[in-house]
Structures are given as C-alpha cells and as structure tokens.
Amino acid sequence: TRAIFLKSFPKGLPSPDQFELREIDLPALKDGEVLMRVIWMSVDPYMRGRMRPDIKSYIPPFTLEDPLDGGAVGEVVESKHDKFKPGDHIVGFQGGWREYAVVPGDGLTRVDAGIAPLSAYLGVLGMPGLTAWSGLTQILKPKEGETLFVSGAAGAVGSLVCQLGKLRGMRVVGSAGSPEKCEWLEKEAGVDVALNYRNYDSAGALTKALAAAAPKGVDCYFENVGGMHLEAALNCMAFHGRIALCGMIAMYNLSEPEPGPPNLVNMVARSLLAQGFIVSNYMHLAPQFAAEVAPLLAQGKVKFRESVYEGLEKAPEAFLGLFRGENIGKAVVRVGPD
Numbered sequence: 001t002r003a004i005f006l007k008s009f010p011k012g013l014p015s016p017d018q019f020e021l022r023e024i025d026l027p028a029l030k031d032g033e034v035l036m037r038v039i040w041m042s043v044d045p046y047m048r049g050r051m052r053p054d055i056k057s058y059i060p061p062f063t064l065e066d067p068l069d070g071g072a073v074g075e076v077v078e079s080k081h082d083k084f085k086p087g088d089h090i091v092g093f094q095g096g097w098r099e100y101a102v103v104p105g106d107g108l109t110r111v112d113a114g115i116a117p118l119s120a121y122l123g124v125l126g127m128p129g130l131t132a133w134s135g136l137t138q139i140l141k142p143k144e145g146e147t148l149f150v151s152g153a154a155g156a157v158g159s160l161v162c163q164l165g166k167l168r169g170m171r172v173v174g175s176a177g178s179p180e181k182c183e184w185l186e187k188e189a190g191v192d193v194a195l196n197y198r199n200y201d202s203a204g205a206l207t208k209a210l211a212a213a214a215p216k217g218v219d220c221y222f223e224n225v226g227g228m229h230l231e232a233a234l235n236c237m238a239f240h241g242r243i244a245l246c247g248m249i250a251m252y253n254l255s256e257p258e259p260g261p262p263n264l265v266n267m268v269a270r271s272l273l274a275q276g277f278i279v280s281n282y283m284h285l286a287p288q289f290a291a292e293v294a295p296l297l298a299q300g301k302v303k304f305r306e307s308v309y310e311g312l313e314k315a316p317e318a319f320l321g322l323f324r325g326e327n328i329g330k331a332v333v334r335v336g337p338d
C-alpha cells in the first residue's frame with residue numbers, strides 16, 4: 001500500500017518536497033486490531049506541532065521512519081476486534097496519510113453514512129466539532145445576549161463555534177482571511193459581523209474594527225489564531241470576560257517566538273478568565289456533543305463547508321493549505337471511493 005512520509009523536519013512553513021509518497025508493506029494483523037481501507041483522511045493544524053521532534057507536546061512527534069498519521073474515516077476490511085466486522089464504516093485518530101492502515105480497534109468509533117456524509121466525521125461531527133462544542137459549553141459558558149468573538153471563524157472549529165453561539169442567542173463576531181469566507185459567515189452561518197483580518201495591518205486597526213462590531217465589549221473570545229487577534233480581543237474584552245484558548249495557528253510556523261501581546265495585564269484589570277484546553281479533555285462528552293449537533297445538522301440549523309482534495313498524493317498540499325487559508329470549513333482528503 002502507499003503512505004506519505006516526512007523526509008526532513010521543517011523549519012518555518014514546510015515545503016511540499018519535504019513530503020514523500022512511498023510503497024510500504026502492511027504489518028500482520030494482531031488481536032484487537034483492524035485493517036482499514038482509508039476513504040477520507042484529515043489534515044489538521046496540530047500536525048505541524050508533531051513535526052517538531054525537539055518539543056514535548058501532548059502527542060509524541062512524528063518520526064522520519066514511519067508514515068505520517070492522523071484522523072481517518074474508512075471501511076473495515078479485516079478485523080481481529082470483537083466490536084468491528086468487515087464492511088463497517090469507522091472513524092479514528094489513526095490511519096490517515098495511508099491507503100490502508102492497521103489500527104487498534106479500541107480507538108475506533110462506528111459511523112453512520114445515513115446521518116451525514118462520511119467526511120463529516122472528520123469535521124463538524126468529529127474531532128473539530130467536539131473541540132468547538134466543548135470550548136464553547138465547558139469553558140466559555142455563554143449566556144444569551146452576550147457577545148462572542150471567534151478567530152479562525154471560517155475553519156472547521158470556528159465555523160461551528162459561530163453557529164452554536166448564534167443558536168444560544170449570542171451576538172457573534174468572526175474573523176477570517178478572505179472576502180469569500182466573510183460572506184459565507186454572514187450570509188450562511190448567520191454571524192452578525194465578519195471581519196476580514198487581512199484588511200487590518202496592526203492590532204490597533206483590528207481593535208477598532210472589533211470594538212465597532214462589539215459595542216458592548218467581548219464577553220467570550222474563542223481563540224484559534226493568536227498574535228494580533230489575541231491583542232485585539234484583550235483590548236475589547238468586557239469585565240469578567242472568558243477566553244477559551246483553543247489554538248494559535250499564526251504561531252505554528254514561526255522559527256523564532258514572537259513577543260506576547262503587550263496588553264496581557266487586561267487579564268487582571270478586567271478579571272478575565274482564560275483557559276487552554278485540548279479536545280481530549282472532553283472525549284467523555286462526545287455523546288452529549290453528538291446528541292446536540294447531529295440533529296441540528298439534520299434539521300439544517302447547522303451548516304458546514306468542506307474543502308476537498310482528491311487523492312492521497314494531494315495530502316501535503318491540503319495540509320499546507322491550512323496555513324495559507326485555502327480551506328473554508330474542514331479540509332479533507334479523499335483517499336478512496338465510498
């Protein structure tokens with residue numbers, strides 16, 4: 001089967017020639033394992049963090065000897081796990097960047113193509129969806145009438161945060177990097193004001209626009225980007241505001257760390273609560289998340305977009321596109337037919 005490897009560890013933004021498609025032999029199936037045919041694979045910003053062998057994080061770094069790995073939806077071909085049989089559709093955090101993969105059955109969940117397209121289990125109904133829902137409900141704890149600011153608003157996580165905020169009666173301001181994304185946010189996702197951050201060349205300019213869009217201040221900030229966005233949000237936070245620190249994608253390709261926002265002291269003066277989180281803290285709430293979001297999706301009350309890349313060989317391009325803002329909604333790679 002074929003799999004994608006990293007040839008060297010990138011400095012700054014990775015380049016496409018640092019990825020390589022190679023033929024590999026599949027390991028023999030052991031008890032508890034499942035052989036899956038990959039249908040869809042996910043590219044996610046956190047994978048950039050796994051390309052730093054020197055940095056200890058919540059998941060171990062990739063190596064140059066093994067294929068890259070990540071979330072995937074597939075079909076069970078052979079099973080030595082009692083929960084799964086050939087033909088089942090499954091999603092898991094392993095098996096991506098390959099056409100076929102041997103994965104532990106314990107990490108898999110069966111999915112239903114009748115509820116949503118299979119690729120949605122990598123996005124709105126999958127890990128990014130749970131991230132959006134848990135950051136909002138468990139950390140920001142929104143109240144009706146409050147103002148929510150979401151950066152990275154047109155992405156996989158951000159686009160669901162915005163819509164769940166609207167459904168909870170909030171005023172929602174989102175920021176994204178193109179006029180097309182902003183139009184989708186306002187016209188389809190129901191966001192009150194979408195700001196194209198590329199129109200603002202400094203934190204001061206973004207602050208002015210955010211203050212105009214959030215005249216009563218920002219009660220809840222869902223942080224996906226960092227840098228200038230965090231500085232502008234801190235300028236506009238209301239007293240007793242809450243900040244969910246989900247990610248800081250603007251930082252992931254920097255070779256030298258940037259100085260932090262100079263207005264961090266607003267955390268103190270305004271009694272702000274900021275909490276970082278990783279989605280794995282909330283895995284136990286996945287059923288509660290699915291019980292809320294799957295019906296909303298079926299009723300058309302939640303919308304989702306996907307940017308589809310065709311073929312395993314397009315996976316590096318799909319991944320690098322995340323850092324150029326090429327994707328609207330969830331970026332997914334089709335590896336094989338349904």
Ligand code: NDP
Nearest residue numbers: 045155156157176177224246247248249250277278279325
């Ligand atoms: P997205 O679908 O949002 O894709 C990434 C988007 O980020 C791009 O489309 C681009 O949109 C934007 N972006 C890229 N570089 C920059 C930059 N320098 N400045 C501003 N925006 C940028 O990805 P996800 O929804 O999967 O992830 C969103 C965030 O959530 C990331 O920070 C990620 O690390 C984090 N995350 C955290 C998890 C956790 O457990 N804590 C779990 C999952 C995700 P644009 O055109 O708007 O620039």
